[in-house]
Structure formats: C-alpha cells, structure tokens
Amino acid sequence: MIRLRSLLNLRPLRLGKSGAVAAEFALTIPIVVMLIFGTIQVGIIFLANAGLQNALGDGARVATLWPTRSLQDIQAELMQSRFGIDPQKMATPVITTGTTEDGQNFVEINVAYTTDLNFIFFTVPGITLQHNRRAYIP
Numbered sequence: 048m049i050r051l052r053s054l055l056n057l058r059p060l061r062l063g064k065s066g067a068v069a070a071e072f073a074l075t076i077p078i079v080v081m082l083i084f085g086t087i088q089v090g091i092i093f094l095a096n097a098g099l100q101n102a103l104g105d106g107a108r109v110a111t112l113w114p115t116r117s118l119q120d121i122q123a124e125l126m127q128s129r130f131g132i133d134p135q136k137m138a139t140p141v142i143t144t145g146t147t148e149d150g151q152n153f154v155e156i157n158v159a160y161t162t163d164l165n166f167i168f169f170t171v172p173g174i175t176l177q178h179n180r181r182a183y184i185p
Contacts, residue, residue: 080167088164094131095162096176102129103158106140107182110154115184118142118154125158136161152184 105128106121125140138159146152157179164171 077168084166088166091131092162092164092174092176095160098129098131099137099158099160099176099178102126102132103156103178103180106142106156106158107154107180110156110182111184113185118144121154121156125156132160133162136163153181154184155179155181 102125106125109116109124110121121142122140126134129137138161141157143155143157144152145155157177159175159177161173161175163173
C-alpha cells in the first residue's frame with residue numbers, strides 16, 4: 048500500500064513539463080556554442096586571407112616602382128603591410144625574378160600562412176592559405 052501511494056505521488060512529477068526546458072537547453076547549448084565558434088573561426092580565416100592578399104598586393108606594387116626596388120625592400124613591404132596574421136605562422140615569402148620569352152622582366156612573389164582552427168572542445172588541423180602574384184617590372 049505504501050508503494051502504491053508513493054507511485055501515485057510521483058504522477059504529477061511525470062506530467063510536469065518544467066524540467067523539459069532545462070533538459071532541452073542542456074542538449075542544444077553545445078551545438079549552439081559550436082556554431083558560434085565555427086562562425087568565429089571562419090571569420091578569422093577570412094581576415095587572415097585578406098591580410099595575406101593585402102601584403103601580396105603591396106609587395107607587387109613596390110616591385111613595379113621605378114627605380115627598381117631590391118628583393119629586401121619588397122619583402123620588407125610584405126611584412127609591414129600584413130594584418131590579421133600571426134607573424135610566427137607566416138612562412139618567409141619567396142621572391143623570384145625572371146624574364147618572359149618576350150624579354151619582359153618580372154618578379155614573382157609567393158606567400159603562405161597556416162592558421163589553426165581552435166574550437167572550445169577540440170582543435171582541428173590548420174588550413175594553409177597560399178597566394179602568389181607576378182608583377183612585371185617596367
């Protein structure tokens with residue numbers, strides 16, 4: 048009899064919905080947090096890509112100036128004009144000179160940057176952003 052009475056007293060608890068909201072919140076909050084941090088990580092990648100392209104464009108611009116600049120000047124401009132990039136993760140720019148078949152001199156600039164994807168619960172291997180640009184020297 049005592050057991051039946053205790054089961055009857057639990058019936059309002061089983062029918063109540065006040066704990067359902069807390070359980071749903073506990074199940075959905077990790078997904079929402081992952082989406083928020085994923086969006087932030089994608090934004091960081093876009094910022095690094097924009098900074099890398101800006102540095103590459105400025106380096107190519109310096110390469111086309113008259114009088115002709117040295118490779119060290121081009122590299123210094125690359126390093127100075129970057130933004131949104133961790134300097135330790137950026138590879139040293141590779142700057143090569145050459146001549147086309149038509150006799151036109153050029154400078155080719157290659158830059159690479161590796162970014163890490165860091166979520167709260169785990170870290171994913173990094174993405175390497177790589178760009179190159181050829182600037183023709185007057």
